[in-house]
Amino acid sequence: MPSATVLVVEDERALRESLAYTLERQGYRVLTAVDGWQAVQVARQQAPDVIILDIMLPSMDGFEVCRALRPQVSSPILMLTARTEELDRVLGLELGADDYLTKPFSMRELQARIKALLRRVKIDQDNARPSSTEDSPSVWVFDDLEIDSLRHEVRLKGKALALKPKEYETLCYLAEHRGHVISRQKLLTEVWGWEYVGNSRTVDVHIHWLREKIEENPTAPRRIITVRGAGYRFEG
Ligand code: CA
Numbered sequence: 001m002p003s004a005t006v007l008v009v010e011d012e013r014a015l016r017e018s019l020a021y022t023l024e025r026q027g028y029r030v031l032t033a034v035d036g037w038q039a040v041q042v043a044r045q046q047a048p049d050v051i052i053l054d055i056m057l058p059s060m061d062g063f064e065v066c067r068a069l070r071p072q073v074s075s076p077i078l079m080l081t082a083r084t085e086e087l088d089r090v091l092g093l094e095l096g097a098d099d100y101l102t103k104p105f106s107m108r109e110l111q112a113r114i115k116a117l118l119r120r121v122k123i124d125q126d127n128a129r130p131s132s133t134e135d136s137p138s139v140w141v142f143d144d145l146e147i148d149s150l151r152h153e154v155r156l157k158g159k160a161l162a163l164k165p166k167e168y169e170t171l172c173y174l175a176e177h178r179g180h181v182i183s184r185q186k187l188l189t190e191v192w193g194w195e196y197v198g199n200s201r202t203v204d205v206h207i208h209w210l211r212e213k214i215e216e217n218p219t220a221p222r223r224i225i226t227v228r229g230a231g232y233r234f235e236g
Contacts, residue, residue, distance in 0.1 A: 036060025070096035
């Protein structure tokens with residue numbers, strides 16, 4: 001099996017080199033870029049399997065790089081944030097990033113995130129293959145919201161939504177357990193597959209993004225309900 005290619009975008013030399021070194025030792029093929037402009041060029045030419053993208057970069061920052069890459073480049077993007085203000089922008093905007101890590105982070109955590117992103121891509125590819133043994137209902141209908149598991153597509157009022165893989169998986173899991181409260185930790189385990197205690201903020205981010213897409217009024221959601229101190233409940 002060919003090793004996955006990771007593009008590391010970081011202007012800080014020490015961090016860039018230590019990331020590259022560690023990932024190479026883990027068996028990844030590593031590409032590096034020192035600024036936003038170079039990141040866009042390399043990502044377009046090489047289509048890496050995962051992009052690790054720092055936000056604070058010369059020439060173009062990480063937000064601009066994200067916007068320049070989407071939707072043509074579909075590689076999953078893991079954003080590195082250093083400051084709370086950046087994190088607020090990552091959480092508040094639909095940038096096309098798939099996950100984020102706040103500095104400082106451990107190499108172990110970084111590797112877990114990369115693996116999760118790669119696994120997600122592989123699941124998508126596997127699901128994209130037509131299956132002849134499909135016998136469970138392939139489309140769930142909740143009023144004007146349809147979840148089509150055969151086509152891996154979610155439609156609102158008949159219009160296909162651009163959901164990121166984890167948004168789709170989160171929605172599917174919640175819909176499968178409609179009416180039940182699902183804790184953030186349960187979602188992390190089921191959707192992200194993390195065996196260790198992950199960052200539950202990741203779940204909140206994806207719920208936030210999902211609501212922006214499927215709720216008529218995302219600030220007063222009626223499909224994905226927050227159950228204080230317990231988790232989330234899908235109402236359909
Ligand atoms: Ca930086």
